[in-house]
Amino acid sequence: MNENYNVSSSPHIRDKAKTSNIMLMVVIGLLPAALFGIWNFRHENAWILVVVTTAAAVLSEYIWEKLMHKPITIKDCSAVVTGLLLALNLPPTLPWWMGVVGAVFAIIVVKQLFGGLGQNFMNPALAARCFLLICFTGRMTYFVYDGVTGPTPLANLKAGEAVNTMDMLLGFTRGTIGETSVIAIMIGAMFLILMGVIDLRIPGSYLISFVVFIAIFGGHGLDPQYITAHLCGGGLMLGAWFMATDYVTSPITSSGKIIYGICMGLLTGLFRLFGGSAEGVSYAIIISNLLVPLIEKVTLPKPFGKGGEK
Amino acid sequence: MGLLTFKGGIHPDDGKRFSKDQAIRPIMPKGDMVYPLSQHIGAPANPVVKKGDQVLKGQMIADAGGFVSAPVYSSVSGTVKGLEQRFNPTGTKTECIVIENDGEYRETDYEPVKPLAEMTRDEILDRIANAGVVGMGGAGFPARVKLSPKEPDKIEYIIANCAECEPYITADYRRMLENTEELVSGMKVVLSLFPNAKGYFAVEDNKKDCAEKIRAAIADEPRMDVKLLMTKYPQGAERQLIYAVTKRAINSSMLPADAGCIVDNVETLIAIHTAVVEGKPLTERVVTVSGDAVASPGNFKVLLGTNHQELIDAAGGFTSAPEKLISGGPMMGFAMVTADAPVTKTSSSILAFKEDAVAKNPETACINCGRCVEVCPSRIIPSRLADYAVRHDEEAFVAMNGLECVECGSCSYVCPAKRQLKQAIGSMRKTALANKRKK
Numbered sequence: 001m002n003e004n005y006n007v008s009s010s011p012h013i014r015d016k017a018k019t020s021n022i023m024l025m026v027v028i029g030l031l032p033a034a035l036f037g038i039w040n041f042r043h044e045n046a047w048i049l050v051v052v053t054t055a056a057a058v059l060s061e062y063i064w065e066k067l068m069h070k071p072i073t074i075k076d077c078s079a080v081v082t083g084l085l086l087a088l089n090l091p092p093t094l095p096w097w098m099g100v101v102g103a104v105f106a107i108i109v110v111k112q113l114f115g116g117l118g119q120n121f122m123n124p125a126l127a128a129r130c131f132l133l134i135c136f137t138g139r140m141t142y143f144v145y146d147g148v149t150g151p152t153p154l155a156n157l158k159a160g161e162a163v164n165t166m167d168m169l170l171g172f173t174r175g176t177i178g179e180t181s182v183i184a185i186m187i188g189a190m191f192l193i194l195m196g197v198i199d200l201r202i203p204g205s206y207l208i209s210f211v212v213f214i215a216i217f218g219g220h221g222l223d224p225q226y227i228t229a230h231l232c233g234g235g236l237m238l239g240a241w242f243m244a245t246d247y248v249t250s251p252i253t254s255s256g257k258i259i260y261g262i263c264m265g266l267l268t269g270l271f272r273l274f275g276g277s278a279e280g281v282s283y284a285i286i287i288s289n290l291l292v293p294l295i296e297k298v299t300l301p302k303p304f305g306k307g308g309e310k
Numbered sequence: 311m312g313l314l315t316f317k318g319g320i321h322p323d324d325g326k327r328f329s330k331d332q333a334i335r336p337i338m339p340k341g342d343m344v345y346p347l348s349q350h351i352g353a354p355a356n357p358v359v360k361k362g363d364q365v366l367k368g369q370m371i372a373d374a375g376g377f378v379s380a381p382v383y384s385s386v387s388g389t390v391k392g393l394e395q396r397f398n399p400t401g402t403k404t405e406c407i408v409i410e411n412d413g414e415y416r417e418t419d420y421e422p423v424k425p426l427a428e429m430t431r432d433e434i435l436d437r438i439a440n441a442g443v444v445g446m447g448g449a450g451f452p453a454r455v456k457l458s459p460k461e462p463d464k465i466e467y468i469i470a471n472c473a474e475c476e477p478y479i480t481a482d483y484r485r486m487l488e489n490t491e492e493l494v495s496g497m498k499v500v501l502s503l504f505p506n507a508k509g510y511f512a513v514e515d516n517k518k519d520c521a522e523k524i525r526a527a528i529a530d531e532p533r534m535d536v537k538l539l540m541t542k543y544p545q546g547a548e549r550q551l552i553y554a555v556t557k558r559a560i561n562s563s564m565l566p567a568d569a570g571c572i573v574d575n576v577e578t579l580i581a582i583h584t585a586v587v588e589g590k591p592l593t594e595r596v597v598t599v600s601g602d603a604v605a606s607p608g609n610f611k612v613l614l615g616t617n618h619q620e621l622i623d624a625a626g627g628f629t630s631a632p633e634k635l636i637s638g639g640p641m642m643g644f645a646m647v648t649a650d651a652p653v654t655k656t657s658s659s660i661l662a663f664k665e666d667a668v669a670k671n672p673e674t675a676c677i678n679c680g681r682c683v684e685v686c687p688s689r690i691i692p693s694r695l696a697d698y699a700v701r702h703d704e705e706a707f708v709a710m711n712g713l714e715c716v717e718c719g720s721c722s723y724v725c726p727a728k729r730q731l732k733q734a735i736g737s738m739r740k741t742a743l744a745n746k747r748k749k
Contacts, residue, residue: 006669019675022677253683305560
């Protein structure tokens with residue numbers, strides 16, 4: 001009787017959820033916004049930028065890991081998520097090679113140099129977007145819709161001009177590839193909530209605190225038209241549902257998630273109302289990313305038997 | 311009324327369908343019987359027989375080695391072959407008494423018993439201690455020590471742990487259905503030690519039939535009641551169970567008695583009944599044999615010391631060669647290198663799985679998803695504690711409440727990165743506790 005069965009520490013069973021499944025679900029959650037964006041900006045051939053940027057992200061992860069003699073992790077789909085998110089945050093007319101520069105920056109500088117998946121302290125896609133915004137300010141703020149160049153609705157709003165909130169809700173307006181249609185974003189977000197990938201704590205506290213800030217300092221009080229325009233404008237929805245909820249760069253503690261959401265809401269409001277640019281979501285999120293260790297430190301949960309059982 | 315529970319926990323496939331409808335069947339062992347001297351927490355028992363001695367069933371073969379210890383009894387009649395180093399189910403080699411079974415099961419003459427009402431507190435406790443009763447759910451804490459708190463009058467609740475929250479195991483389930491009276495009688499014995507206590511049978515709501523059966527059996531017992539718990543793992547963990555039933559929470563530096571509670575599981579209460587009411591020592595227990603590699607899973611009444619291979623044979627053997635053999639439940643049980651190990655006082659089941667989920671799921675990088683935090687019944691942060699453990703940062707580990715871990719394994723179960731969180735935390739915890747004791 002010397003069978004030598006496998007030996008390991010307990011537990012001996014595992015849940016079905018896997019990192020790659022979770023990442024794949026995020027990709028599926030992004031598809032409505034991506035597909036709508038590709039269709040919406042079909043005259044600008046947005047599909048090329050989406051495909052090239054996503055492929056560049058995956059490829060740069062593969063090449064880096066190959067060169068560094070590390071295990072290849074592209075199968076976990078996290079590079080696909082980063083590449084796709086970055087693409088959805090780019091204006092449809094951006095030259096494809098700028099998308100590649102952004103993808104390489106996101107994967108190599110923000111993610112791999114800090115130790116790969118799980119180790120980056122900033123959302124790679126957003127950090128790359130901000131990098132591109134600084135490098136190529138002109139192209140990154142050049143927006144076209146149906147062949148007509150012009151400001152985004154958020155810029156109009158900041159200038160005090162009227163905006164069409166229905167078009168903003170549906171997505172028939174200028175903006176980055178994936179941010180324009182609130183409906184498409186919400187379909188994907190609902191899917192992620194139903195699949196248990198994300199929960200309401202971060203996006204909920206983000207959006208509520210943002211609305212409160214806008215209502216107090218926006219100069220329009222609780223005007224529903226103004227608040228709706230702010231909620232539907234710019235990258236707020238894409239940011240709140242898909243980038244603020246990034247596991248790696250958000251707090252792990254339950255109350256920390258809410259504080260983190262509030263930080264982003266206040267910063268977004270501050271940047272949009274008092275900043276030089278009409279947009280502020282990207283900077284609000286990456287600055288809040290930096291606050292995560294601090295937030296976790298002050299929201300350490302009480303253990304069971306010391307007050308944490310309730 | 312809502313179901314009683316705690317915060318956190320997981321809902322794995324309970325796997326109980328394989329064996330829950332199989333009535334308890336006795337197994338008559340054929341091979342040598344092996345009795346480890348250490349089947350409990352505390353000092354090992356001292357052998358009182360030597361090679362060549364003839365022993366009877368129910369005869370003491372090793373006496374308690376101290377107050378926190380328990381004697382061991384032979385479960386068969388036969389000849390002592392000697393003292394040998396053998397594997398126990400947890401995979402370590404320990405000193406064991408080996409007895410050649412003559413197959414006749416001649417029993418020793420037991421001391422006559424007095425009715426419970428005529429026994430003093432000490433007489434009852436002595437009977438329990440002398441019978442070798444220990445916590446049979448897995449911990450193996452000597453029952454007498456548990457039943458001797460500093461202030462017995464302050465004990466308000468005796469909780470019968472009828473949760474059986476570990477997947478696959480149905481031994482307690484069958485015991486509750488088939489030995490309801492012995493279970494209630496065991497509770498009666500314990501209640502007689504604690505004049506101010508109520509006796510609660512805490513049953514998970516996936517075992518409503520047991521709850522009904524017990525309810526009917528305690529209709530005339532004003533001090534007893536049945537409490538329905540939510541079906542969730544680890545509902546039967548001592549601290550979580552006490553909280554679910556009484557809303558009192560204890561931490562790692564407290565004992566159940568600090569919350570006015572004593573918790574005993576089903577098999578232990580039945581052993582207490584056997585010891586005090588029938589006057590017989592602990593020589594058998596019910597063991598579930600299950601898992602997808604077992605031909606006909608079932609529940610067996612097994613004489614302690616029986617080789618696990620005989621249990622597997624009794625369940626029809628394997629349908630295909632298993633990758634993994636587990637003594638105990640899949641969440642907290644021990645992986646066995648070989649089936650060649652005896653059933654001990656704490657063996658609740660043996661499970662055989664075709665596939666080893668641990669080997670199939672290699673560890674990958676933490677993505678900070680927080681699932682381990684959501685499920686942790688101790689409300690700590692398993693992923694961070696595992697990081698400290700890997701870096702051997704004991705100070706940070708203790709500061710982040712690593713010692714509060716109950717090692718239920720829920721974190722390792724849910725982790726999508728398949729990290730061995732419980733393993734890392736568990737080994738760091740052992741070191742930290744040992745260093746704490748040194749101070």
